[in-house]
Each structure stands twice: as structure tokens, then as C-alpha cells.
Amino acid sequence: MPPGLKDVAARAGVSIKTVSNVVNGYVHVAPGTRARVQEAIDALGYRPNAAARQLRGGRSGVIALALPELQMPYFAELAGFIVQAAERHAWTVLIDQTDGQVERERNLVSGLRRHAIDGLIFSPLALAGGDLARGEAGTPMVLLGERVWHGPADHVAIDNTAAAGDAVRHLAGLGRRRIAAIGAQAQSSAITAHQRLAGYRAALSECGLPYDASLVVAVDSFRRADGAAAMAALLDRADPPDAVFCFNDLLALGAIRTLLDRGVAVPDEVAVMGFDDIEDGRFSSPTLSTVSPDTARIARLAVDLLAERLGEDPAEAAAPRELKVKHTLMLRESTLGR
Amino acid sequence: MPPGLKDVAARAGVSIKTVSNVVNGYVHVAPGTRARVQEAIDALGYRPNAAARQLRGGRSGVIALALPELQMPYFAELAGFIVQAAERHAWTVLIDQTDGQVERERNLVSGLRRHAIDGLIFSPLALAGGDLARGEAGTPMVLLGERVWHGPADHVAIDNTAAAGDAVRHLAGLGRRRIAAIGAQAQSSAITAHQRLAGYRAALSECGLPYDASLVVAVDSFRRADGAAAMAALLDRADPPDAVFCFNDLLALGAIRTLLDRGVAVPDEVAVMGFDDIEDGRFSSPTLSTVSPDTARIARLAVDLLAERLGEDPAEAAAPRELKVKHTLMLRESTLGR
Numbered sequence: 001m002p003p004g005l006k007d008v009a010a011r012a013g014v015s016i017k018t019v020s021n022v023v024n025g026y027v028h029v030a031p032g033t034r035a036r037v038q039e040a041i042d043a044l045g046y047r048p049n050a051a052a053r054q055l056r057g058g059r060s061g062v063i064a065l066a067l068p069e070l071q072m073p074y075f076a077e078l079a080g081f082i083v084q085a086a087e088r089h090a091w092t093v094l095i096d097q098t099d100g101q102v103e104r105e106r107n108l109v110s111g112l113r114r115h116a117i118d119g120l121i122f123s124p125l126a127l128a129g130g131d132l133a134r135g136e137a138g139t140p141m142v143l144l145g146e147r148v149w150h151g152p153a154d155h156v157a158i159d160n161t162a163a164a165g166d167a168v169r170h171l172a173g174l175g176r177r178r179i180a181a182i183g184a185q186a187q188s189s190a191i192t193a194h195q196r197l198a199g200y201r202a203a204l205s206e207c208g209l210p211y212d213a214s215l216v217v218a219v220d221s222f223r224r225a226d227g228a229a230a231m232a233a234l235l236d237r238a239d240p241p242d243a244v245f246c247f248n249d250l251l252a253l254g255a256i257r258t259l260l261d262r263g264v265a266v267p268d269e270v271a272v273m274g275f276d277d278i279e280d281g282r283f284s285s286p287t288l289s290t291v292s293p294d295t296a297r298i299a300r301l302a303v304d305l306l307a308e309r310l311g312e313d314p315a316e317a318a319a320p321r322e323l324k325v326k327h328t329l330m331l332r333e334s335t336l337g338r
Numbered sequence: 339m340p341p342g343l344k345d346v347a348a349r350a351g352v353s354i355k356t357v358s359n360v361v362n363g364y365v366h367v368a369p370g371t372r373a374r375v376q377e378a379i380d381a382l383g384y385r386p387n388a389a390a391r392q393l394r395g396g397r398s399g400v401i402a403l404a405l406p407e408l409q410m411p412y413f414a415e416l417a418g419f420i421v422q423a424a425e426r427h428a429w430t431v432l433i434d435q436t437d438g439q440v441e442r443e444r445n446l447v448s449g450l451r452r453h454a455i456d457g458l459i460f461s462p463l464a465l466a467g468g469d470l471a472r473g474e475a476g477t478p479m480v481l482l483g484e485r486v487w488h489g490p491a492d493h494v495a496i497d498n499t500a501a502a503g504d505a506v507r508h509l510a511g512l513g514r515r516r517i518a519a520i521g522a523q524a525q526s527s528a529i530t531a532h533q534r535l536a537g538y539r540a541a542l543s544e545c546g547l548p549y550d551a552s553l554v555v556a557v558d559s560f561r562r563a564d565g566a567a568a569m570a571a572l573l574d575r576a577d578p579p580d581a582v583f584c585f586n587d588l589l590a591l592g593a594i595r596t597l598l599d600r601g602v603a604v605p606d607e608v609a610v611m612g613f614d615d616i617e618d619g620r621f622s623s624p625t626l627s628t629v630s631p632d633t634a635r636i637a638r639l640a641v642d643l644l645a646e647r648l649g650e651d652p653a654e655a656a657a658p659r660e661l662k663v664k665h666t667l668m669l670r671e672s673t674l675g676r
Contacts, residue, residue, distance in 0.1 A: 070418055073414070079435065080407065080409040083435045095434075096431070096432055223617075257623060283563075284623070
């Protein structure tokens with residue numbers, strides 16, 4: 001007969017209830033106790049029957065993280081931080097890449113139970129408030145990113161508009177007067193782009209600089225190739241800009257590549273500012289000035305909020321919370337020079 | 339009463355068996371039929387009971403992809419390609435980041451059933467052959483990477499030793515005579531590093547160049563910061579190298595950053611070669627010459643192998659297969675100049 005909860009409890013010298021708490025991934029077990037139970041589980045080769053446990057309404061110890069795209073380094077870094085933060089709760093994180101597609105995001109939200117997960121951390125691109133209302137699944141969810149504000153679940157984000165404004169104020173403070181923007185997007189769901197554009201416009205106005213719509217370049221996606229092409233279009237103008245604020249670091253790295261290809265000095269002739277503070281920009285040539293959203297903190301807060309929700313009686317659940325994380329400017333060679 | 343299979347079948351005008359095939363994620367359902375069934379499922383709000391289905395031994399339509407680290411762009415790109423390839427089978431891919439830790443890899447292999455997945459694509463760092471033998475879970479698995487050869491499951495990889503040799507032969511062909519290597523690792527499990535080092539040594543010998551162990555720099559990990567530090571150590575020597583082969587692109591991008599910081603011209607004074615062909619190196623300054631492993635093809639093959647195994651009678655399963663994918667050299671500015 002395979003070993004049971006009772007055997008594990010006997011070996012670890014704890015109650016069956018404690019073993020069950022560990023197995024189900026509950027948070028409030030002392031680390032020493034958890035380690036002892038884990039040892040006994042390993043030694044005996046105890047294997048909880050997840051399917052049966054799920055039918056009984058237990059916990060799987062698994063959470064899901066749904067992101068638009070892992071090939072965007074920002075999301076890959078965010079995923080890494082969330083996996084780290086989840087370790088403190090002994091959770092396994094399964095990552096689901098949605099590509100921002102409505103259908104996949106909808107399946108995710110409506111089909112939560114299918115994957116036997118305890119909770120979901122979700123950075124939506126396509127779905128907005130109504131679509132996200134807790135379905136019958138009732139699985140706790142924490143939202144990330146700019147798509148949804150005051151939605152049906154806890155939400156962690158930075159103030160994008162203010163952060164974009166800070167980036168533009170830095171460029172204006174260096175004496176730049178023709179500050180372009182790369183990263184506008186037409187579709188109404190592109191909230192990130194809209195907020196960063198709003199911050200750009202507000203900061204220009206504050207600094208007494210005119211808003212010139214022809215200096216704002218729209219992109220299909222936030223990748224290096226889009227930034228490179230957008231920068232080429234700006235340089236082809238009769239009156240090219242003396243600075244450019246890119247709505248993410250990949251766009252900025254692509255823009256810098258075009259500038260160097262054309263023999264334009266960065267930052268002497270054109271200063272470049274990114275957004276995200278991905279690792280690439282710390283080692284690029286020139287290194288990239290950018291907005292740092294404190295991604296590690298966002299990840300920790302999201303995981304801790306989810307843990308709180310899991311410990312909560314659903315009948316007495318607190319109202320959804322909005323947490324704003326501080327951003328900082330990381331100023332490097334692409335605006336300050338060497 | 340919630341809608342059942344019967345209701346979905348009636349609405350879609352298909353048999354109950356067909357609805358069940360769609361719900362269970364089987365591959366051989368005509369796209370038109372699948373769409374009709376999906377429509378009926380959506381319209382009726384039918385929700386299959388995954389836990390019950392799992393106990394009956396059905397399929398979840400979910401596969402897992404286990405990778406060491408998503409913050410390594412190579413793995414993030416690989417994950418993206420696997421998600422794409424899995425779409426053709428209408429599979430959802432859940433990604434599990436192992437950080438290459440023995441314990442997490444072991445849990446993954448022994449606890450496959452816990453997450454109700456149909457199959458696993460796994461790039462191990464810690465586990466080797468014996469640990470990977472199909473456990474009681476019996477879930478089909480495809481292995482990626484260099485850690486395991488002729489193991490208990492299908493395996494897709496490139497010929498690392500040959501690829502590393504090609505990189506070094508390219509540098510020697512440019513007339514470089516003091517070719518350093520960055521990326522050696524001491525631990526016996528670091529098969530990737532060992533194979534690339536073996537390729538480096540073999541190519542040096544073929545090209546009639548002496549092997550100088552002091553030109554081989556060991557690193558803790560394959561990140562930009564390791565490459566930057568290793569390059570600094572090489573430049574501090576009385577007789578610095580005139581070329582460097584880095585065991586991945588991140589090491590190479592870090593090395594280039596150090597070279598430019600020290601005012602060393604790339605490639606005129608030191609040529610730099612990477613490995614992986616991640617997107618970063620196509621936009622860096624200088625752009626990066628590298629070995630391209632055709633990651634998209636690796637992903638497609640892994641997914642197709644897994645699909646074959648899922649369609650197979652376990653009692654008549656074919657022996658594990660080894661598939662080798664071709665690599666190519668992508669030659670750019672870091673060795674050829676502008």
C-alpha cells in the first residue's frame with residue numbers, strides 16, 4: 001500500500017492536519033515544520049492524489065501567471081521575479097502566454113479550474129473590466145499592467161503617465177527642444193501606449209514645449225525592429241528631433257541601432273530614453289537611460305496579495321485593492337553621455 | 339442543471355464522442371467541426387469537469403514546458419516558439435521555471451500527474467538519465483538541450499561540439515591567432531559548457547593553433563555580467579587575445595560592453611563570437627556574430643514528437659528517438675566589421 005498522510009505525520013512527528021496544510025500549500029506553517037514534513041514526504045515517497053484532492057476542494061499548491069509574451073524581456077524578467085516570490089509560499093508557478101489574444105485570455109479567465117490552480121496573476125492586454133469579472137470559477141486573481149483599473153480584482157501597477165512625464169522632463173532638462181516619441185498605438189485597447197503618450201504630452205506642456213503630432217511615431221508592436229524603423233522615419237525628416245522618448249526599452253534599443261547606423265551621435269545629437277529597465281539596456285552601447293518600474297516589487301506585491309486572498313473567507317472578502325508601485329529614472333549614457 | 343456533453347452535441351449537430359474529443363484536446367478533429375463545437379460550448383457555457391475527467395484518464399489539452407530560466411532570452415524565445423507550435427495542436431502550454439534546481443526538476447518529473455497535463459517538454463540542467471526514467475506518471479516527455487543523450491525519452495538538440503568548432507574555425511579563418519573562450523564551467527553537470535569547450539579545443543587543434551588553458555575563462559553563469567567580468571580579466575593580461583568565443587550571446591554582449599568601455603575596437607582588435615542567435619545580438623552595436631541553432635525548428639520538432647507519442651499505444655511505444663537539428667553561423671559586425 002502506498003504511504004498515506006498518517007505515515008508522513010508519524011515520521012515527521014506532527015499532526016495529520018499539519019501534513020495536510022503543507023501538502024495543500026497553505027502559508028501559515030512554520031518553515032522548520034514545513035521542512036520536516038517535506039523530508040518525511042520525500043523519504044516515504046508520499047504522493048498526494050491531486051485529482052481526488054481537487055474534487056474535495058483542496059489546494060494544488062500551483063498558481064498560474066498569464067502574460068502577453070515571454071519574448072518581451074520585461075515580461076520574462078517579471079516572470080522570474082514572480083517565480084522567486086512564489087517560492088516563499090512554496091508555490092509552483094505555471095506560466096501561460098496569451099499573446100494578448102482575446103480568445104486565449106477569455107479561456108484563461110473562464111476556465112481557471114481546468115488546470116487545478118489555486119490562483120492567477122494576470123497581465124491582460126485584450127480583456128477589460130467586464131470580461132474579467134470573477135466567473136463561477138471563483139479563483140482568486142491579481143491583475144498587473146495598465147489594461148484594467150478599478151476592475152473586479154486586486155491590481156498592482158505603476159503610474160505610467162507620471163513615469164512617462166518624468167522621462168520627458170529629464171530630456172527637456174538636458175536642453176532638448178524637439179523631443180520625439182516612439183510607441184503610439186491606434187487601437188483603443190493599447191492603454192500602455194495611451195498613458196505614456198499622455199504623460200509625454202503633459203510634460204511637454206509643463207516644460208513650455210509645443211506638441212508636434214508629426215514627432216509622434218506609431219508602431220505595430222513594442223519590439224526592436226519597430227523602434228529601428230520608427231527612428232529611421234524620424235531621421236528622414238527635414239528637421240529631425242534632438243531627443244526621443246521610446247515607450248519601452250526594446251524600441252529604444254532599436255532606435256539607437258538606427259542612429260549609430262546613420263552615424264548620428266548618441267546622446268550628443270539625439271538623446272534616447274527608454275522604459276522598463278530591462279537588463280539589455282545596462283550592457284548596451286551606449287547604456288540606456290530608462291524608467292525603472294521596480295519589477296521585483298511588483299512581483300512580490302502580486303504574490304503577497306494572492307496569498308492574502310487565499311487565506312480569506314470568500315464570504316467576507318475585502319473589496320478589490322489598487323496598489324501603486326513607485327518608479328525611478330535610471331540615467332545612463334544614452335542621455336548623459338560617457 | 340448545467341449543460342452537459344449531450345446538450346453541446348445537439349447544438350453543434352455532432353456526436354457526443356466528437357464533443358468529447360474536442361474537449362479532451364485530441365488532435366484529429368477537423369478544424370470546422372472543432373470550431374462548431376467550440377461555438378456551442380461558448381454559447382451554452384458548458385464547462386467540462388477537469389478533475390473528474392482526469393480521474394477517468396482523459397486528456398486536458400494542456401502540456402507543460404519546463405525550462406531552467408526565462409530571464410535567459412534563449413529560453414524565452416524557445417518558449418515562444420513552443421507556444422506557437424503547440425497552437426497547431428490546440429494545446430495550451432504551461433511553463434514551469436526550474437532554475438535548474440535538482441529538487442524542482444525531480445518534483446516535476448515525479449509529479450507530472452498533479453497538474454493534469456498530457457505531456458512534458460523538458461530542458462533539464464540538473465537531472466540526468468537515471469533520474470529521468472519514466473516514473474509511475476507515465477506522461478510522455480520530450481527532452482531538449484545537452485544535459486541528456488540517449489536517455490529514457492525522445493530528445494531534440496543540435497550538435498554543440500560541432501557548432502562551437504564552426505565558431506572557432508570562423509575566427510581562425512579571419513587570421514586570429516589568440517582565440518580566448520568565455521564560458522567554461524567546472525561542475526560535471528554543465529554539459530553545455532563542456533561540449534562547447536570540447537568543440538573549441540578540437541577546432542584550435544585542427545587549425546594548428548596551440549591550446550592555452552589560461553585563455554579559457556570560467557563563469558558562474560551565462561549572463562551579461564559574467565561575460566563583462568571575464569573579458570576584463572582577459573584584457574588585464576600582458577598578452578590579451580585577438581578574438582573571443584563566448585559560449586552564449588549574453589556572455590558575448592557583456593564582453594563587448596567591456597571591450598568598448600576599455601576603448602578596444604571590435605572586431606579590429608578583438609573579434610567576438612556568441613552562441614544562440616537571440617534577438618539582442620541583431621540590434622546590438624556592433625551586431626553580434628553567433629551560432630544560430632534554429633530554435634523555431636527545435637520547438638516544432640519537440641511538439642510534433644510529443645503529439646506522436648500522445649497518439650501512440652503505450653504498450654507498443656517506439657524506442658526513444660534522438661533528433662539532431664542543423665545549426666548555422668550568423669556572421670555580423672562583431673567579427674566582420676561594418
